Amino acid sequence: MFDFSFGEMLVVGLVALVVLGPERLPKAARFVGLWVRRARAQWYSVKSELERELATEELRRSLADGHQVMRETEAHLRATDLEIRTAVSDTATEVRAPIAEVNAAAAEIHMEQPADDAADDATDATAGTPKQDAHGQ
DSSP states (O other): OOOOOHHHHHHHHHHHHHHHHHHHHHHHHHHHHHHHHHHHHHHHHHHHHHHHHHHHHHHHHHHHHHHHHHHHHHHHHHHHHHHHHHHHHHHHHHHHHHHHHHHHHHHHHHHHSOHHHHHHHHHHHHHTSOOOOTTOO
């Protein structure tokens, strides 16, 4: 705290000895030592309290930064989710269009078939066996 050299302390001690005398000097030295200890203890108390406050503030700042990173990550994930859902929806639409065209074409072909062919096809489909020719093969 204070930077006293040995020579300066010796001069202060000699002046105190001359001013106070040999009887009162030990009592005064104890009194000064007591106040120096109290001042030092108070200084360390204030210093440790300040360090705790700074550590708490740093922890709060770190926590706030972590929350901000989490919010940004969540927003990014939501945007990615929306992009994926849109891409899947677009792909499903693109796939459904040709399927609808194929179904429509199949319905047209089915409408154009004569009734006898349709009956034969239905019989073959329900039998679950391939058509056999007239010779039973």
